[in-house]
Amino acid sequence: MSDKWIVETDKLRKVFDGVEVIKDCSMHIKQGTIYGFLGMNGAGKTTVFKMLSSLLSPTSGTAKVLGIDITSHSSEVLRNIGSIIEVPIFYEHLSAAENLQVHLGYMNKKNIDIDKTLETVGLPSRDMKPVSTFSLGMRQRLGIARTIIHQPKLLILDEPLNGLDPMGILEMRDLFLNLVRNEGMTILISSHILNDIEHIADSIGIIANGKIIDEVGMAKIKSKTLNSSLEEYFFEKIKEKLEYD
Template identity: 45%
Template sequence: MVIQTQGLSFSFGNQQVVKSLSLQVPAGSIYGFLGPNGAGKTTTIKMLLNLLQTGEGSIHIFGQELQTNRISILSQIGSLIEQPAIYHHLTGKENLMNRALLLQVGEKRVDEMLNLVQLTGAANKKAGQYSLGMKQRLGIALALLNDPKLLILDEPTNGLDPNGIIEIRELLMKLVGTGKTVFISSHLLAEIEKMATHVGIINNGELMFQGTIHDLQNISQPLINIETDNTVDAANLLKRHNFTVTDINNDHLYVPFTSKQQVGEINTLLVQNNVTVYSISKQHKDLEKLFLDITKSN
C-alpha cells in the first residue's frame, strides 16, 4: 500500500470533519477520492501532507509513519491542493525554477515539465496572465517536478472546460503507465470513473465505500427500464401487482431487476392491461446515480 491510514480523525473545534478514516491506496493505482463538497476531502489530503496535525489515528505512506519520516516521505510526493499555488508576478518558467531551486532539480527538468504540460510557448509569460486551464497545468507541472512516486491532486479539474479535463485525464493515465500512484479527489464521479482503478467515497467525513471501480459497478443493482405510452398508469398498475417502482419520469419507469422471468411477467401484465410498451430492457444503474445514492443514504 502506498497510502494506509487507520482510524484517521480530525476536528475543527467541536465539529468533527473526518471520522475514523481507513484508506488503502495500492501502488500503481489511480485512486479516486470522491465525495460532495464539504465532505472532508481537502482536510484528509492536508493531513496526508502533514499540513494539519492529525487528531487521532495513524498515517503510513510508502510504509513509513508520516510524522516521524516527514521529510523523506514528502520528497517522494508531488501535490496540488485546491487552486494551484502560483506566484503571479513570476513567469510560468520562473515559478518552476523557484520550485526547482528548492527541490534541487535542474533546469532541464523544468523544460521537460513545461513541454509535458504544453506550456513551453507560454513559459515566459507572467503566470498571472495565464488562463485557468494553463494555471492548472502549471500546477501539475509543479507537482511533477521532483518526479514523485505519489501524486496527490485535489480537484485538479475544477473550473476546467471539457477539453482541459480530457487533457489532464490523458496526462494522468500516461503517468500511471510509468509506475506512479495517483490519489485524486473530486466531487464528480463522471470525471473519475473513466480513469480510476480504485475508488473511495467519503461523505460527512466518513468513508462510505472503498474498493476497485469494478466492485463499485458490481454493487450497482440492475434495473428494468420500461418505456410506455403512459408511465403513470403503468406505474400504478405495477404497484397494484406488488412490483416496486424505483423511479418514474415522462417516458420511462424503473423496476429493480430480479430475473428474466420477471421481465416477461411485467411485459405481459402491461400489455394485457392495454398499456403500449415501446421498449423494455435490463440496465445497470450508472455510477453517477450510485454515487449520489451512497452519499445521500447518510
Template identity: 55%
Template structure:
C-alpha cells in the same frame, strides 16, 4: 506496511474547535493505481488531503505513506509527493519557468525537465511568460506541472481539472493515465465530475461524515451499477450498501 500499499491511514481523526471533520478515517491506496475520492462539498476531502501532505496534523490516528509514518518521517515522505490542493499560488511577477525552478529548489531536486514538463501539460512555448498573464486554465495546468516535475511516487490532486476546457480535461485525463500506467505513479484524485473519475480510476472511495464509507474497484462497480458511477455514489451517500 505491505510494500504494494502507498497510502494507509488507521482511525485518522481531525477536529477543529471540537468538531470532527475527519472521523476514524481508514483509506488504502495501492502502488501504481488511480484512486478516485468522491464526496459532497464540505465533507472532508480537502482536509484529508491536507493531512496526507503534512499541511495539517491529525488530532488522532495514524498515517503511513510509502512505508513510512508521517509522524516520524514527514520530510522523507514529502520529497516523494506531488500535490495540488485548493487554488494554486504562484509568484505572479515571475515566469512559469522561474516558478518551477523555485519549486525544484525547495524540493531539493536536481531534475532539469522544465520545458518538457510544461509541454506535457499543454503550456508549450509559455515558459518565459509571467504567471500574472495566465488564464485560470493555464494556472491549473502550471499547478499540475509543478506537482509532477520532481517525478513523485505519489500524486495527490484535489479537483485538478477545475477551470479547464473540455480539451484540457481530455488532455489531463490521458496524462494521468500515462503517469500511472507507464510510469507507475500512484495517484489519489478527487473530482466533482463523476464521469471523469469513472474514466480513469482503478479504485473508488466515498467519503461521508468524515469517514471512507466504501472502497471498491471500478470494475466491480461497473458490474453492480450498470447505469454508472453516479448511481453508486448516490446509493452510498444515502446509506446504501
C-alpha cells in the same frame, strides 16, 4: 513500504475547536493505481489531503504514505509526493518556467527538463509572460506541472481539472493514465465531475461527514453484479448514509 498499500490510514481523526471534522477514517490505496476520492462539499476530502501531505497533523489515528508515518517523517513524505490542494499558489511576477525552477530548488532536484514538463501539460515552454497574466486553465496546467516535475511517487490532486476546457480535461486524463502506466506513479484524485473519475480510476473511496463509508474497485461497480455508473453508485451510497444517520 507494504507491497500492497502506498497510502494506508487507520482510524484517522481531526478535531478543530472541539468539532470532529474527520472521524474514524480508514483509507487503502494500492501502488500504481488511480484512486478517486469522492464526497459532497464539506465532507472532509481536503482535510484528509492536507493530513496526507503533512500540512495538518492528525488528532489521532495513524497514516502511512509510501510506508512512512506522516507524523514522524513528514520531510521524507514531502520529497516523494506532488500535490494540488485547493487553489495553486505561484510567484505571480515569475514565468511558468521560473516558478518550476524555484520549486526544483526547494525540492533539491537538479538536471530536470523544465521545457519538457511544460510541454507535457500543454503550456508553451519558451513563454516568459508572468503567471499573473495566466487564465484559470493555464494556472491549473502549471499546478499539475509543478506536481510532477520532481518525479514523485504519489500525486495528491484536489480538483485538478477545475478551469480546464473539455479538450484540456481529456488531455489531463490521458496524462494521468500515462503517469501511472508508464512512469510508475500512484494518483489520489478528487473531482466533483464523476464522469472524469469514472474514466480513469481503478478504485474509489466515498467520504461522508468526515468518514470513509465505502471503498470499491471500479471493475466491481461496472460488473454484471452491480451494473452501475459511478454517478448512480455514488448517490446510492450517500443516500444510504443519510438514511442510516
